Amino acid sequence: MARHLRATAVTPDLVLCSPARRAVQTWEGVASGVPPHTAVEIDEAIYDADGDELLVRLREVPSGIGSVLLVGHNPGLQDLAVDLVRSGDPGLRERLVTKFPTGALATLDVSDEWHDLNGAAVSLLAFVVPREL
Numbered sequence: 001m002a003r004h005l006r007a008t009a010v011t012p013d014l015v016l017c018s019p020a021r022r023a024v025q026t027w028e029g030v031a032s033g034v035p036p037h038t039a040v041e042i043d044e045a046i047y048d049a050d051g052d053e054l055l056v057r058l059r060e061v062p063s064g065i066g067s068v069l070l071v072g073h074n075p076g077l078q079d080l081a082v083d084l085v086r087s088g089d090p091g092l093r094e095r096l097v098t099k100f101p102t103g104a105l106a107t108l109d110v111s112d113e114w115h116d117l118n119g120a121a122v123s124l125l126a127f128v129v130p131r132e133l
Contacts, residue, residue, distance in 0.1 A: 001103060004133055005033030008126070010107060012069035014039045014061065018046040020073065026103065027071045034069070046072045051079030061114035068114075074100055081106045081124075084117070088124030096127050103130040 012034055017027045019042045045057045054076050061068055078100035085093060085108060096106060107126040110117060
């Protein structure tokens, strides 16, 4: 996934990561795929959060942050993505709804400010699962 992040130029300004050991290990495994100066927050609010709680956390992201990489847990991550995504390739959207496996990366285009985040302004740009890489 780190190679994929580098190859696709996915460059988050901020990483929000659950403190769970597996989430931190996941982040450590992909960290080399993002610029070394990327801000990382290990955030208790992400641990065991459902989709609505993750949305609340994303709405707290400062407006100067252009992109966020969220490293957390299912079903919360999948629920958040499914609830937010309103447009994008229908085949990708169907795959996102069907299964969001461990290590998957959904790349969303968010045109709202973080504090106004809602599904009306979110489209799915890409959905990659580890077995495809």
